[in-house]
Amino acid sequence: MVIRATVQHRFLLHFRPFLSQCPSAHSVSSLQNLGQVVREEVEAKNYVKIPDLFISLESCQNSNPFSFFSSFPQNVQVQIVDEILQSFIPIRPRSKPQLAYSYLLSYTLQSSHPFPLALAILQRTLRSGCLPVLQTRVLLSSAWLERRCLSQSVDDILLQMQTIGYTPDCGTCNYLLSSLCAVDQLPEAVKVLNGMGGAGCIPDSNSYGTVIGAMSRVRKTAEAQDLLKQMVVQYGLTPGQGILVKLLAALRANREIWNAVEIIEFLEKEGNSVGFESYELVIEGCLEKCEYVLAAKVATGMTERGFIPYIAVRQKIIEGLCSFLNDIAGRSSHGLWQSNAARGS
Template identity: 25%
Template sequence: MQTMLSIIKSRPFNPLFRFISLLPTATTTPHSFSTSPSKTPLQNQFETWINHLKPGFTPSDVHRALQAQSDPDLSLDIFRWTAQQRNYTHTHLTYLTVIKQLIAGRRYRQAETLIHEVIAGACDPSVELYNAVIRFCCGRKFLFSLAFDVYKKMLRSEDSKPTLETYSLLFNSLLRRFNKLNVCYVYLHSVRSMTKQMKANGVIPDTFVLNMIIKAYSKCLELDEAIKVFRDMGLYGCEPNAYSYGYIAKGLCEKGRVNQGFKFFVEMRDKGFVPSASTYVIIVCSLAMNRRFEDAIEVLFDMLENSKSPDHLTYKTVLEGLCREGRADGAFDLLDECRKRDVNMNEKMYKALLRELHYICREGE
């Protein structure tokens, strides 16, 4: 026969009942707790804050009590205890406070539980609360769809419509999933829908949001739509920056529209914008593969002047292209010049490129 102790040990521990013995019974009041010295410091803190809450406390009182806590577990216990009291209901402010504390304390599972309560309508709507929930969900891989549930709730709301921050968070989260071309097309529909909804709600995008839309279209090689957004930036009081030009220049080159992509690159440089290393690489390789070696070399040197080093494949594309065009001497000279300019070209890379050049030259003999 099992002893009572073995039965108790076999039961799983539920952290929600840590302070069950502290909750007031029907014959006690919040101020009738004893201060037994055998209680833990956390239990004493819980009792102290409960005693601070006077009968008939309001959400503002609870908000102040929650803000004063440095322990997220204690905050959650206070939050749960107050929710059980008669004639009291939590507001968006108390939910927002405790959710932020749980996230800061890495209590993600508990935060997710409260988020589900918010979505279910446990408190009054609030833009700040909804955006905080979306920010958390966008940062968690398996809560991605939950962020859009909150967004849909905002669309249906009368007083808590999506804001620019909402769209920034959602667009940014979507773009992080644009890692493969076939996946891009799946999410591009969402980008289009949100862009239309953003305009319908009267939200004016900033440069950051417009750049993400441009990037989405460029990643999916929908360059005409990307260029249209680029041209319309001035209508929203925004100016294109290095990212705006870079996304389109890369997309055009990947699409095979190298001449147009190079024009965007030149315009970007004329305005003093410095492209990213990946933009430089795409431009150099595209020009070299189209046998525009002078332009490719010029961009290559510009890349080095801006302290951005080409990778092995970029060098190889230009050098081998020169060799196959019968310009082997020029290829060797270029390699030596790049070795002088590129501080990151180590001996191993130099020798590997040199061997490859000799091999290509022997093939052409």
């Protein structure tokens, strides 16, 4: 609870500069409590007026204006929040309710029963084109992990959205994945990724890309390679070039250059395109390990697909091959001399 309180404080601070720039002509009086005004509009079902109330800074510095929901039964909370979300859909510009979405999501995630309501709010927020504030990732991850500690499966938690009239989708799951990765909960992110299908959310390239990118960042290359192969073989997805570069860079940093070459060959075999940067990165990794023959092999495949390695890289490959061949010739000559000397003796 201490962590949640700290995050909530930072959450509120995050909006102060933004709110201070808003026009104050229609702002809520400093003598009034914004939460009370919001409650009055909720009780009157004037939900479309709620976004206009969030232009006052003074009355929402130290508390969430939706905190009064805690006095309502859970089923009433769900009904009211659903009505609020539906009333926000036709509002234009679509970003107008952004603050309302954020405070509503923050309150719900810190409540005793965050799911499935928080996922519904998150879904509507994302579909409106808005993004929750960064602190939401911490709150979401914390609430999710607490629920998972109760031995609830990923698909069970996601499918609970259906009980309140919503359907889990890839966008919502992808935000959950990125939140878990942002707080280094990679094993849980993999479980969510693998459990999405059971909830009817087939992972897309962004789903896998988020987790693969996070694993590459901490050089968990074996797990990242497995996920890349899974997304290509099981779902027929194409990894983005940016994610592929991150994985190959991690393999190069780990000096696992043979695995990097294997990844390129695997993608080519599966009919997936590999970009110029990926080829160059792997070739340079080969040269760093003095794997000149391997570098030449990758460069040949690169050229066949219309990419020409940089001239400096080509020169290093040629020089390395020449040195390699000279070493072989030298060892052969030395071996022949020793053989002849043995016969002469």
